[in-house]
Amino acid sequence: MDGGDSCAPAKQVSFTIKKIKNTLIDIQILDTPIDNEACIDFVNHAEAGGNVVFVGTVRAQTKGKKVLKLEFESYQPMAIKEMRKIAEQVMEKWNALAVSFHHRVGVLDIGEVAVTIAVSTPHRKAAFEACEYAIDTLKETVPIWKKEFFEDGEVWVAAHP
Amino acid sequence: MKIKITAFGIAKDILKTNSLALEITNVSTIGELKDHLCxxxxxxxKLQKISFAVxxxxxxDDFSLGENDEVIVIPPVSGG
Incomplete structure (x- = not known):
């Protein structure tokens, strides 16, 4: 095993970019519990008419099979870059005022928060759409992998057709 | 040409390591590296999809590899 930086165990990384095109973007990959309130506070904006927050949590079962816990692994520098791209698209396409985008890594128990996305826009409809776009795109492009632990084994999610 | 492979998720299980130094001949692009690894x-x-990052x-696939490039093997992502 090589101990290169990109393979080092996930540690807390805070990556906050302020004042991009007069807006706010906050991207974080954390190995500690996500603070939903911090995400909501971050996107609070005087021009906003609505803040929409998506909170993704660990479900107790997959296709009827009991899940014991999950583990998330990320290729951290690239995951942050890809999350930032999504946040910038949200800013552009939906004229968002602020985006906070936090993803957890490490071992998570049932019910714990895996991802939180908060978006504020002048009118609520755009914030709903932007939030949905952000989570859907994360699942397509961001290099983060989820392993589900069952009573009889463990599986990397979505790896096989 | 010498390159370094770094793997995540199930790719790490397949390679049985998260990092591998590779001496490659007749491989100069990502597409050729993919064929070589397969x-x-x-x-x-057997994977749904396999992507690469440098x-x-x-x-x-047409990306030209260079000496000492670090190539990241990216199996299907499943965040969120």
Whole structure:
């Protein structure tokens, strides 16, 4: 095993970019519990008419099979870059005022928060759409992998057709 | 040419390591590297999809590899 930086165990990384095109973007990959309130506070904006927050949590079962816990692994520098791209698209396409985008890594128990996305826009409809776009795109492009632990084994999610 | 392979998720299980130094001959692009890995480690063929990144960006099959490049093997992502 090589101990290169990109393979080092996930540690807390805070990556906050302020004042991009007069807006706010906050991207974080954390190995500690996500603070939903911090995400909501971050996107609070005087021009906003609505803040929409998506909170993704660990479900107790997959296709009827009991899940014991999950583990998330990320290729951290690239995951942050890809999350930032999504946040910038949200800013552009939906004229968002602020985006906070936090993803957890490490071992998570049932019910714990895996991802939180908060978006504020002048009118609520755009914030709903932007939030949905952000989570859907994360699942397509961001290099983060989820392993589900069952009573009889463990599986990397979505790896096989 | 010498390159470094770094793997995540199930790719790490297939390679049985998260990092591998590779001396490659007759391989100069990402596409050729993909074929090479699928030949050496047939379990890669069972994956839904396999992508590669260099310099923290996804690269297409025609991307030319350079000496000492670090190539990241990206199996299907499943965040969120």
């Amino acid at each position: 030949q050496e480690y047939p379990d890669f063929k 310099n923290e960006e996804y690269q297409t």
